[in-house]
Amino acid sequence: MRGAPADGELLLMAHERHAQQQGLETEFLEPTLLAQDRGLEAQLRETARLAVDERSDAELLRKPPQLAHRCGFLLQVDEMHLDAPLREKPQRGACVGALADTENLHFHAPNIFPATMSPRSKIIAAAVLFSTGGAAIKWCGFGAWQLAACRASIAMLTILILLPEARRGWSWRTAVVGVAHAATTLLYVQANKHTTAASAIFLQSTSPLFILLLAPWLLGEHATRRDIAQMAVMGAGMALFLLGIDRPSATAPNPALGNALAAVCAVTWAFTVMGYRWLAGRGLSVAAAAVSGNAAAATLSFVMAQPLAAGRPADWAVVVFLGVCQLGIPYLFLARAVPQVRALEVGLFLLIEPVLNPIWTWLVHGETPCPTTIAAGVLILGTTAGRMILAV
Numbered sequence: 485m486r487g488a489p490a491d492g493e494l495l496l497m498a499h500e501r502h503a504q505q506q507g508l509e510t511e512f513l514e515p516t517l518l519a520q521d522r523g524l525e526a527q528l529r530e531t532a533r534l535a536v537d538e539r540s541d542a543e544l545l546r547k548p549p550q551l552a553h554r555c556g557f558l559l560q561v562d563e564m565h566l567d568a569p570l571r572e573k574p575q576r577g578a579c580v581g582a583l584a585d586t587e588n589l590h591f592h593a594p595n596i597f598p599a600t601m602s603p604r605s606k607i608i609a610a611a612v613l614f615s616t617g618g619a620a621i622k623w624c625g626f627g628a629w630q631l632a633a634c635r636a637s638i639a640m641l642t643i644l645i646l647l648p649e650a651r652r653g654w655s656w657r658t659a660v661v662g663v664a665h666a667a668t669t670l671l672y673v674q675a676n677k678h679t680t681a682a683s684a685i686f687l688q689s690t691s692p693l694f695i696l697l698l699a700p701w702l703l704g705e706h707a708t709r710r711d712i713a714q715m716a717v718m719g720a721g722m723a724l725f726l727l728g729i730d731r732p733s734a735t736a737p738n739p740a741l742g743n744a745l746a747a748v749c750a751v752t753w754a755f756t757v758m759g760y761r762w763l764a765g766r767g768l769s770v771a772a773a774a775v776s777g778n779a780a781a782a783t784l785s786f787v788m789a790q791p792l793a794a795g796r797p798a799d800w801a802v803v804v805f806l807g808v809c810q811l812g813i814p815y816l817f818l819a820r821a822v823p824q825v826r827a828l829e830v831g832l833f834l835l836i837e838p839v840l841n842p843i844w845t846w847l848v849h850g851e852t853p854c855p856t857t858i859a860a861g862v863l864i865l866g867t868t869a870g871r872m873i874l875a876v
Contacts, residue, residue, distance in 0.1 A: 606821035607833040610814035615840035617810045618681025619848040621673060624802040630792055631803065632673040633785030636666075638807020639815070640778035643771055646816055650771035657766070658773040661759030664752050665777025669811075670785065671749035679742025681845045685838040687746035692718075692831035694754035703761055705826050714867055718835050721863035724856045757827050764823035771819040778811075 601609070624631050643650050675684040692715060699705045707715075756777075760770045786792075822830060 603821040603824040604829075604833060606817040607825065607830055608836060610817040610821075611834045611836040612840060613810055613814040613817075614834070615685075615837040616844050617672065617806065618676050618685060618841045619844040620802050620806050620810060621676045622681065622845070623798075623848060624806075625799045626793060626795055626803070627789060628674050628677040629785045629789035631677075631806075632670050633782050633789050634803040635673065635806040635811060636669055636778040636782035636785065638804060639811035640775050640782065642808050642812025643775050643778070643815055643819075646812075647771040647819060649769045650775045650819075652772070653769035654772050654776065655768060657763060657768055659776050661756065661763060661773040662776030662780055664755040664759055665774060666780035666784070667752040668749055668756050669777065669781040671745050671752060675742045675746035675749060677742070678738040679746065680739065682838070682842045683739065683743055684746040684749075685841040687743060688749045688753060689835050689838040690747075691750045691754040691757065692828060692835065694751055695758060695828045695831045698754065699758060699761075699827050702758055703765070703827055705761070705828065707828055711828050711832065714832055717863065717867045718832065721839075721859075721867070724859050724863065754831070757822070757830050760818065760822040761827040761830075769819075770822055771815070774815045774819065 621631065626634070672684070672688065675688070696707055696711075696715065699707075759773065763770050763773055818830075825833075
């Protein structure tokens, strides 16, 4: 093994148990998951392989995946037939290989993100792009159903093109999470068409409260003291933000209905985030769930949107922006970040979205934030920045 002995903890433990039976052969591991991308070979570290018998060493084969998960290794187990002496039947066994330092490797496609971006930075980038939705949706002249259909369709194509793993690994689990994703997508558009952008995003951003309550039972992820402290400060900021919301205007014809839809959207978004963590914990594709959700949302919306309006060129430009920049690319960030960050922490960092959402609405539609809204934004952004600094 290259590096300190601790780097090879998994294989050293296995070797100690079989010191009298097997030799340790060092070679480079080239898993087929690299999708023929030879450029990634330079990122591989030297690894070791150890042949073990699947009958007498069944306990050993159950332990390495746990060690690998805890130590950050990639474990590969391949069936094989060991060489046997003449006139003896070959013994069927397994070849166990491990790859060290896999945190920054992506085995399905080249990394399209800057190498310096941490998982939390990706979540913040997603929140910034998500925050442009309120202003853009109100700018588009399409009805809510047609807008949701076009937005979801373009987002689905964006994810399929940029993330190859979104095109495989589909299962009933990704479909279940996709239902929550689709509900969130539809409710978000409908809420923004009926109430103010600030009200819609504020209510949706209560999702961390549902994650805090449900994650311990559904995911086994418990909140830390730092999480609770951050939520308390952000809760104070969100309360100030609610006090600063202006009265309904021409862009918010039915605030009561819009607020109700946004509240339900908070619940579905909480299930979506927890669903992503659920999939990641089982090695399933988060991107596939996003694609299935957008496909379901687009199908239902196209049916409800009939007859379709021709629209202005500006309307179609807004739709393309919403599908690619406001929805598609942010889910690329989340697909990479969610497997490495707890569900509650994801929800907390995404609270940057309601801070920026009224700012974009003010710039585009002239809805001027009041002093309490500005104070709330400073409080939430400051808390998020402090959490990022402590995490470095």
